[in-house]
Amino acid sequence: MTVNQAYCLIDALLRRPVRRTPVWMMRQAGRYLPEYRRVREKAGSFMNLCTNPELACEVTLQPLRRYRFDAAILFSDILTVPDAMGLGLHFVEQDGPHFERPLQSAADVRKLPIPDPEIELRYVMDAVRLIKNGLEGRVPLIGFSGSPWTLATYMVEGGSSRDFQKIKGLMYNDAQTTHVLLDKLAQAVTRYLNAQIAAGADAIMLFDTWGGTLSALDYQTFSLSYARAVYEGLNLNAGGDNPVPAILFTKGGGQWLESMAGSGFSALGLDWTTDLAAARLRVGDRVALQGNLDPMVLHAKPEVIRRKVRFTLDQYGRGSGHVFNLGHGILPDVDPDQVQVMVEAVHEFSPEIQG
Amino acid sequence: MTVNQAYCLIDALLRRPVRRTPVWMMRQAGRYLPEYRRVREKAGSFMNLCTNPELACEVTLQPLRRYRFDAAILFSDILTVPDAMGLGLHFVEQDGPHFERPLQSAADVRKLPIPDPEIELRYVMDAVRLIKNGLEGRVPLIGFSGSPWTLATYMVEGGSSRDFQKIKGLMYNDAQTTHVLLDKLAQAVTRYLNAQIAAGADAIMLFDTWGGTLSALDYQTFSLSYARAVYEGLNLNAGGDNPVPAILFTKGGGQWLESMAGSGFSALGLDWTTDLAAARLRVGDRVALQGNLDPMVLHAKPEVIRRKVRFTLDQYGRGSGHVFNLGHGILPDVDPDQVQVMVEAVHEFSPEIQG
Numbered sequence: 259m260t261v262n263q264a265y266c267l268i269d270a271l272l273r274r275p276v277r278r279t280p281v282w283m284m285r286q287a288g289r290y291l292p293e294y295r296r297v298r299e300k301a302g303s304f305m306n307l308c309t310n311p312e313l314a315c316e317v318t319l320q321p322l323r324r325y326r327f328d329a330a331i332l333f334s335d336i337l338t339v340p341d342a343m344g345l346g347l348h349f350v351e352q353d354g355p356h357f358e359r360p361l362q363s364a365a366d367v368r369k370l371p372i373p374d375p376e377i378e379l380r381y382v383m384d385a386v387r388l389i390k391n392g393l394e395g396r397v398p399l400i401g402f403s404g405s406p407w408t409l410a411t412y413m414v415e416g417g418s419s420r421d422f423q424k425i426k427g428l429m430y431n432d433a434q435t436t437h438v439l440l441d442k443l444a445q446a447v448t449r450y451l452n453a454q455i456a457a458g459a460d461a462i463m464l465f466d467t468w469g470g471t472l473s474a475l476d477y478q479t480f481s482l483s484y485a486r487a488v489y490e491g492l493n494l495n496a497g498g499d500n501p502v503p504a505i506l507f508t509k510g511g512g513q514w515l516e517s518m519a520g521s522g523f524s525a526l527g528l529d530w531t532t533d534l535a536a537a538r539l540r541v542g543d544r545v546a547l548q549g550n551l552d553p554m555v556l557h558a559k560p561e562v563i564r565r566k567v568r569f570t571l572d573q574y575g576r577g578s579g580h581v582f583n584l585g586h587g588i589l590p591d592v593d594p595d596q597v598q599v600m601v602e603a604v605h606e607f608s609p610e611i612q613g
Numbered sequence: 614m615t616v617n618q619a620y621c622l623i624d625a626l627l628r629r630p631v632r633r634t635p636v637w638m639m640r641q642a643g644r645y646l647p648e649y650r651r652v653r654e655k656a657g658s659f660m661n662l663c664t665n666p667e668l669a670c671e672v673t674l675q676p677l678r679r680y681r682f683d684a685a686i687l688f689s690d691i692l693t694v695p696d697a698m699g700l701g702l703h704f705v706e707q708d709g710p711h712f713e714r715p716l717q718s719a720a721d722v723r724k725l726p727i728p729d730p731e732i733e734l735r736y737v738m739d740a741v742r743l744i745k746n747g748l749e750g751r752v753p754l755i756g757f758s759g760s761p762w763t764l765a766t767y768m769v770e771g772g773s774s775r776d777f778q779k780i781k782g783l784m785y786n787d788a789q790t791t792h793v794l795l796d797k798l799a800q801a802v803t804r805y806l807n808a809q810i811a812a813g814a815d816a817i818m819l820f821d822t823w824g825g826t827l828s829a830l831d832y833q834t835f836s837l838s839y840a841r842a843v844y845e846g847l848n849l850n851a852g853g854d855n856p857v858p859a860i861l862f863t864k865g866g867g868q869w870l871e872s873m874a875g876s877g878f879s880a881l882g883l884d885w886t887t888d889l890a891a892a893r894l895r896v897g898d899r900v901a902l903q904g905n906l907d908p909m910v911l912h913a914k915p916e917v918i919r920r921k922v923r924f925t926l927d928q929y930g931r932g933s934g935h936v937f938n939l940g941h942g943i944l945p946d947v948d949p950d951q952v953q954v955m956v957e958a959v960h961e962f963s964p965e966i967q968g
Binding site: 423426427512513533559566 | 776777778781782785786825826827828829830831832865867868885886887888891905907908909910912913914917921924940944
């Protein structure tokens with residue numbers, strides 16, 4: 259595992275010295291790339307693409323052929339775990355994920371099985387193994403899952419939601435059932451991420467897409483405490499001196515960074531609303547920070563992209579502990595050349611800042 | 614103006630002693646009330662209702678007949694100013710506001726007129742006068758407007774937006790035109806709010822619904838600085854010892870309270886993601902705080918509503934400077950009896966906390 263020493267992403271996530279700031283991009287394997295759209299068309303549906311390890315491997319590797327990214331991220335969906343629990347995930351064009359059998363009662367929650375990742379989610383583990391093989395150690399592979407709270411929102415709402423009426427109804431009126439659900443999800447997500455690590459993932463990331471819809475107290479109770487439970491169950495230290503870094507990203511969680519920084523995770527993802535300099539002061543040396551360019555900047559003129567990249571790097575400032583990323587996933591209509599401008603600007607500016 | 618002395622809302626907004634915590638509710642005149650829906654049906658369209666002073670007055674007063682609220686808020690829309698600038702506001706059922714003539718070029722921005730509120734927005738001022746007359750001094754009247762940034766988003770996008778691609782494209786690629794637009798809007802909003810104050814509004818509120826979609830720096834540059842410009846142009850002190858309090862509400866602005874607290878406004882509105890106790894510590898004695906119950910709590914069981922009201926009051930704690938409110942507008946499908954539970958709980962619990 260000595261190759262790990264060459265991974266600047268891992269070094270930055272563990273706040274070890276780096277010569278430049280590593281860069282990758284949420285949804286870097288995705289619709290903005292014409293080569294992705296061709297594979298997606300061949301697959302027929304998004305779920306076909308996710309569940310076919312060869313195709314998932316192919317689209318994971320695509321952005322690395324174009325850009326000097328410092329990580330691959332497994333091509334998959336945050337909702338594979340609830341699908342494996344029997345809810346029936348499918349995707350409706352322009353309308354996002356839907357579950358055929360959303361949770362409708364406490365009995366539904368009690369009946370939920372905890373999947374064996376090497377059986378029901380075998381297609382993900384096979385993809386991880388294929389990707390690791392395809393990467394040949396050039397860059398690390400990030401595995402991921404949705405957070406227990408975020409999975410719960412989709413499982414109860416049945417899909418995307420504007421106001422989260424059903425899951426909040428459950429949370430406010432029947433906290434006990436909500437905790438049973440979140441506890442099961444924490445167990446399932448822990449097993450799933452551990453299986454990804456065993457299959458070769460070099461870092462993992464927990465996407466808490468909807469934690470930011472909660473009140474400050476409910477965030478602690480229903481989102482962060484279960485993210486922490488996942489963290490505590492992860493096998494991160496099997497590699498001895500090369501632990502697997504774990505990243506926690508709560509979109510809209512900028513107000514809660516102090517408590518997130520105490521959750522055990524090595525790094526926090528930041529959306530673009532958070533001031534990176536202020537965030538660094540707030541979390542101190544407890545965690546690395548990942549982010550946080552507004553994805554909309556990739557629609558701007560190249561000189562604006564370069565200026566905003568420079569600003570983001572300067573905001574974090576000298577010293578390790580920063581991974582450059584967008585503050586959320588890249589939008590499907592971005593011109594791939596714009597991404598090149600961003601990536602090259604990180605490569606150009608950051609050695610001087612770190613040097 | 615001695616009646617002002619009896620307005621506990623005004624006292625709390627100015628951090629003067631109160632015997633109990635005042636309470637009102639964003640969108641308290643609205644679709645959750647059957648008597649509102651009857652008037653709305655009679656009016657034919659939402660814009661007909663907004664532009665008819667008698668009907669606007671009637672729906673403004675309706676919630677005060679049901680609930681022991683401590684304020685009336687003008688029934689109107691945040692987008693009346695751009696409508697008066699010639700953009701042609703209309704509402705599409707289930708799909709929110711639309712402009713017939715959204716801004717599409719720098720030339721469109723330069724041509725924008727600044728409306729005379731007593732001419733182009735006369736219907737609003739007539740409504741304010743009718744409402745003041747109808748209130749007979751029982752409770753104060755809150756006037757309001759959308760913030761310059763929030764108005765700009767709708768004017769450029771043409772309506773509601775998921776990702777604000779057009780306005781952010783303008784902001785990133787042509788900051789100069791964006792500033793011209795925001796400067797005009799700040800002037801127009803200032804005149805509009807001053808006209809509402811002259812017509813009798815006892816407090817005003819600036820709704821910055823979309824400030825929270827910006828990066829920390831862009832929030833300062835494109836939203837807060839123009840909210841401050843509005844504040845600085847307001848005639849708040851014509852009443853001598855009874856200044857008109859001004860409230861700034863940036864949804865999703867919880868990370869930026871310190872700078873908002875230095876903007877001059879008497880009070881800050883908080884959405885439900887902000888910890889009220891932490892917020893009070895952060896802003897000190899610079900501003901009062903208004904909020905911040907999750908609107909979804911009004912779908913919960915009465916005992917949950919009461920517990921959450923108690924928690925919110927306790928979080929703020931002793932001393933003046935808190936106005937109880939939801940963290941965002943009430944949802945249209947809430948049972949009016951649930952609102953009664955919330956309002957009565959504030960009346961029941963807060964004298965003990967303040968006493």
